[in-house]
Amino acid sequence: MKTYDLLDPLTGESVAFYAEYLNKIIQEQISNSKQAQNSIDAQASDLHVFLEYVVNAQEIFYSRKITTNSTLLAEIILSYRDYLTLGVNSQKAIARETAAETQRKPISISSANRYLSSVNGFVSASATEHERLNKAKELGFIDIDVSSEDIHRNLLQRRKLSENERKRLLRESVLAQVVSGGGKYTRTRLFGISRKASSKNDYQHFPVSHIEDLLDKAPSYMDRALWALLLGAGLRTSEACQLLISDVDIVTEELHVFTYRDRVKCFEGLAFSDTLKLSFKGRETENAAFIEPFGEIFFEAITNYLKFERPKNLSHNYLFVTNSNNGRGRPLFAASRTTRNGKFKKIQELISCPTKHNGRRFTLHSLRHFYGYWLLNFHLTEKGERFSLLEVQRMMGHANVNSTKIYAVIDYELAREKMRLANLVLQNKSVQTNGNPFVNHKKDVLDVLLARTEE
Known part of the structure; x- marks a missing residue:
């Protein structure tokens, strides 16, 4: 290092x-x-x-x-x-x-x-x-x-x-x-800066309503695959960008995340300056668990990416590489954060995606936030069971459960949604949907939660 x-x-x-x-x-x-x-x-x-x-x-x-x-x-x-x-x-x-x-x-x-x-x-x-x-x-x-x-x-x-x-x-x-x-x-309170809790400050996940448009407007197979991977498996951007081709099994549709320090082939074909940019924050599990349909989207896009876009005969085995004229074929992890987020932010403008509370565009890390947000609050089993905090902690690779809590929707935000639906019921109104499966599913989950509160 x-x-x-x-x-x-x-x-x-x-x-x-x-x-x-x-x-x-x-x-x-x-x-x-x-x-x-x-x-x-x-x-x-x-x-x-x-x-x-x-x-x-x-x-x-x-x-x-x-x-x-x-x-x-x-x-x-x-x-x-x-x-x-x-x-x-x-x-x-x-x-x-x-x-x-x-x-x-x-x-x-x-x-x-x-x-x-x-x-x-x-x-x-x-x-x-x-x-x-x-x-x-x-x-x-x-x-x-x-x-x-x-x-x-x-x-x-x-x-x-x-x-x-x-x-x-x-x-x-x-x-x-x-x-x-x-x-x-x-160590005194005078040195720190306190701020009042706010749902605007606490929400960092990419808006559910614009996920479909984001993936549909992806400018390349690589971007579509990368974005679907972050949304569907909750990987850190650094983890996704450091995947090797051999980490992805297209036949069985499985993906594994390993630390680069345990594998010599992670250093093969890299410039010495690029090896210094390798990083691994720490992950408790090597297996990646997908939310569907993001898994299906990822494996389809990655197949097309390897077939049509990724340059041939590269000296390294990294999955995602840059396609720009400058440094074409260089591992994506070695590119700057600004470069990796550039196209992602441009597409947000194209699809009229709302900005964060501070007026800035979402970064790729917001897609990982969506994974934790969705699993903790809206991903239900056939029996209507939600995932526990400890289960989501393991799937996100967190060593400490406190890190996972950041991704949980604030209770009063969920309560506000339930209150809105309850008011619509009292007013004998139906909730209008726009055909977006994520929006519809979110409504169904909230309906279930509302029904439980009435019991």
């Missing part, structure tokens, strides 16, 4: 604990049979943004003589969420002035919470490490005091320090405080 280091631009030295922390996360992932490069990339990026903010904030604090009612460390850390979500519109001087200096644009609350979570883990772990070193010092095992680098002693020296020397000492002082004592601030 690829890891990172963060260097001070003036000295070229590594920022304390940064690379060590990322290496520990990688080792934990490997020990837990996970190897998600994108998770490491995100952590590295999040921490880079935070430490860049710390450095600029402390310099602005001193150069512009900003006043604060708390310590500089507390002010910098607790202003970070404003820096992310409000930027130059923040009422906090450090957040506002630093955003203007770095030209940082505000991000959404959900994105900001991910940044804060990354920072919290880093700062808490570094504070714990610092406590461990202090304990070892008290026991006489090591000496972590270096008098020549003591910030206060150097600042009190009689000789005049150059501007660069002064900035470096201040920078080292603030960063040292952040990694050694910032945990007490990041």
Whole structure:
């Protein structure tokens, strides 16, 4: 896996604990049979943004003589969420002035919470490490005091320090405080961002009403097969894009999902730069269970894709490849997320698909959300039995059932639908349908649930 280091631009030295922390996360992932490069990339990026903010904030604090009612460390850390979500519109001087200096644009609350979570883990772990070193010092095992680098002693020296020397000492002082004592601030509620629960925020699945149009308008057999696979088997996009041809049995219509680390052929024919983009978040089962008719659609489309679209004589065995002029035949997992979602978003415009609550188009991951949403709420057996949370957890490959709960429709949303149907019954009205089998099936399920409540 690829890891990172963060260097001070003036000295070229590594920022304390940064690379060590990322290496520990990688080792934990490997020990837990996970190897998600994108998770490491995100952590590295999040921490880079935070430490860049710390450095600029402390310099602005001193150069512009900003006043604060708390310590500089507390002010910098607790202003970070404003820096992310409000930027130059923040009422906090450090957040506002630093955003203007770095030209940082505000991000959404959900994105900001991910940044804060990354920072919290880093700062808490570094504070714990610092406590461990202090304990070892008290026991006489090591000496972590270096008098020549003591910030206060150097600042009190009689000789005049150059501007660069002064900035470096201040920078080292603030960063040292952040990694050694910032945990007490990041663990408080003041550091996080709370938001009220909302059905608009909680719903991330692709709209049921537009699934048929989406598949019918797929621009290629490959797109139709990929979209049907995500809808019908609930795979992660990374899992689907890393399937080998041998993972799909067209005759028996079965599909298996394996980690690339256990198979040498996953590396055969790949450029070294592409091997670094392989990732496996972890999956509890290798078998993929299809919702029909998506399974039928997938196997039909994949047969045509292999026959008519996939380039011949490629050096690798990956199922899905890019068909663009640039990089034709390259494994789809190696393409950027923007490239993979590009055609998917264009088709949404073509079929007049509604957008998410924030006005943005759905990404491919919304198709996996549909799988969990449908199984937990509307997929019934012949006897009218629903799937349990634990059953859906296994089919989605989640290690923790809490991950599966995200895909469950919020109870009040389901209750609202039941209330709407009940009102129609009271008004002696019938529910109009449009011939869409998913919409009709959803109505039938809700009718069953309504009948049970009447009993």
